[in-house]
Amino acid sequence: MKLSLQNVVKRFGTHTVIDRASLELDGVHCLALIGPSGGGKSTLLRIIAGLEYPNEGRVELNGRAIEYDDEALLRHRRSIGTVFQAFNLFPHLTAFQNIVLPLEKVHGRTKAEARELAEGTLRRFQLLDHAYKKPAELSGGQRQRVAIARAIAIKPQVVLLDEPTSALDPEMTAEVLELIEELKGEGRDLILVTHEMGFARRLADQVALLANGTIAEIGPPEQIFGAPKSEVTKGFLSRVLKY
Ligand SMILES: Nc1ncnc2c1ncn2[C@@H]1O[C@H](COP(=O)(O)OP(=O)(O)OP(=O)(O)O)[C@@H](O)[C@H]1O
Ligand SMILES: [Mg+2]
Numbered sequence: 001m002k003l004s005l006q007n008v009v010k011r012f013g014t015h016t017v018i019d020r021a022s023l024e025l026d027g028v029h030c031l032a033l034i035g036p037s038g039g040g041k042s043t044l045l046r047i048i049a050g051l052e053y054p055n056e057g058r059v060e061l062n063g064r065a066i067e068y069d070d071e072a073l074l075r076h077r078r079s080i081g082t083v084f085q086a087f088n089l090f091p092h093l094t095a096f097q098n099i100v101l102p103l104e105k106v107h108g109r110t111k112a113e114a115r116e117l118a119e120g121t122l123r124r125f126q127l128l129d130h131a132y133k134k135p136a137e138l139s140g141g142q143r144q145r146v147a148i149a150r151a152i153a154i155k156p157q158v159v160l161l162d163e164p165t166s167a168l169d170p171e172m173t174a175e176v177l178e179l180i181e182e183l184k185g186e187g188r189d190l191i192l193v194t195h196e197m198g199f200a201r202r203l204a205d206q207v208a209l210l211a212n213g214t215i216a217e218i219g220p221p222e223q224i225f226g227a228p229k230s231e232v233t234k235g236f237l238s239r240v241l242k243y
Contacts, residue, residue, distance in 0.1 A: 081151030141172025
């Protein structure tokens with residue numbers, strides 16, 4: 001994937017949450033965004049997803065600038081898969097319907113196509129046995145796997161994940177991390193916000209540390225975790241790796 005951020009600024013009221021963030025990446029398959037709470041990771045991911053607009057600056061994904069008019073945004077959102085922190089499944093629908101419905105309503109697939117895609121994806125993730133359960137009847141790990149299945153049912157080239165394991169216990173975390181690793185293995189490009197430093201280290205080819213709305217440091221995991229250059233990175237890692 002190719003990703004370019006050029007002086008991206010996002011303000012909420014008078015609060016500048018993203019403060020001239022810039023980066024240029026090419027040929028990257030997994031970008032991990034790490035950094036302290038409130039640093040702007042989710043906001044930046046939502047901007048890349050086209051769910052939030054920047055006040056200033058420019059974002060390009062795979063050579064195409066994100067344009068902030070309704071039609072272009074909708075096209076952009078449809079072209080990528082997104083999985084956010086809190087499971088955003090429809091509570092009144094079964095796992096199967098949760099996948100089928102957006103395929104029909106958002107992506108314009110016929111009912112038959114949508115059902116076939118949903119079934120194939122659920123089978124792949126060993127979720128067929130749970131297809132007719134509603135979210136409340138699934139474990140946290142299963143729920144998050146359904147959310148990921150839904151995001152990738154359209155086979156997007158780029159998948160954005162915001163702390164996909166933050167609500168899970170260690171065993172379920174492992175289950176979901178395995179699935180994410182598989183996505184990378186099958187050639188999808190990932191942008192991943194994560195608190196799992198070990199996972200970021202193993203999976204990412206570039207790691208960006210975001211603090212106070214700016215990219216304090218970006219580089220391969222060996223640099224960020226092995227020989228960080230920025231004091232901000234050093235401070236952050238010494239805090240999170242302490243326990
Ligand atoms: N819709 C909003 N309105 C006002 N302020 C917001 C909004 N969304 C985020 N913020 C603020 O922007 C800052 C960055 O938030 P963001 O969610 O991007 O951080 P984060 O790095 O994802 O943190 P965490 O690791 O806790 O998820 C925070 O100070 C937050 O309070
Ligand atoms: Mg966040």
